[in-house]
Amino acid sequence: MMLVRTGSCLCGSVTFRVEGDFDGFFLCHCSRCRKGTGSAHAANLISAAAELTWLSGRENVTSYKVEGTRHARSFCARCGAPVPDVQGDGAWITVPAGSLDGDVGLRPDAHICLASRADWDEGLEWVPGMGGLPG
Numbered sequence: 550m551m552l553v554r555t556g557s558c559l560c561g562s563v564t565f566r567v568e569g570d571f572d573g574f575f576l577c578h579c580s581r582c583r584k585g586t587g588s589a590h591a592a593n594l595i596s597a598a599a600e601l602t603w604l605s606g607r608e609n610v611t612s613y614k615v616e617g618t619r620h621a622r623s624f625c626a627r628c629g630a631p632v633p634d635v636q637g638d639g640a641w642i643t644v645p646a647g648s649l650d651g652d653v654g655l656r657p658d659a660h661i662c663l664a665s666r667a668d669w670d671e672g673l674e675w676v677p678g679m680g681g682l683p684g
């Protein structure tokens with residue numbers, strides 16, 4: 550059975566479908582991913598075989614490549630949310646895990662580029678947790 554997942558951006562204008570399996574699921578702590586997400590790490594699913602179909606809002610999908618590098622990302626021009634990116638001249642796609650609707654159903658394979666992680670990104674499992682917003 551071919552796995553089909555759907556996803557969307559924060560404002561809902563960009564929606565997409567990913568058909569097929571993922572080859573890897575990586576939490577990347579490099580400085581570019583930290584800038585690009587505004588957080589401790591990116592969470593990207595990678596697939597060479599899966600097929601990406603834009604269902605709506607394709608005109609809002611904007612891509613940015615860091616000059617002189619292979620680092621690229623796509624996002625919704627309206628809300629800035631990360632969306633899937635076609636990389637390597639179409640050789641593979643990266644799908645931000647948080648852009649998928651519903652459960653991902655996979656565990657990350659690895660933290661990568663840990664050597665450049667943020668100074669506050671350590672022992673996060675020991676930070677006090679709350680079910681909702683701080684009161």
Ligand SMILES: [Zn+2]
Pocket residue numbers: 558559560561562563625626627628629630
């Ligand atoms: Zn959007």
Ligand SMILES: [Zn+2]
Pocket residue numbers: 577578579580581582583591662
């Ligand atoms: Zn990275």
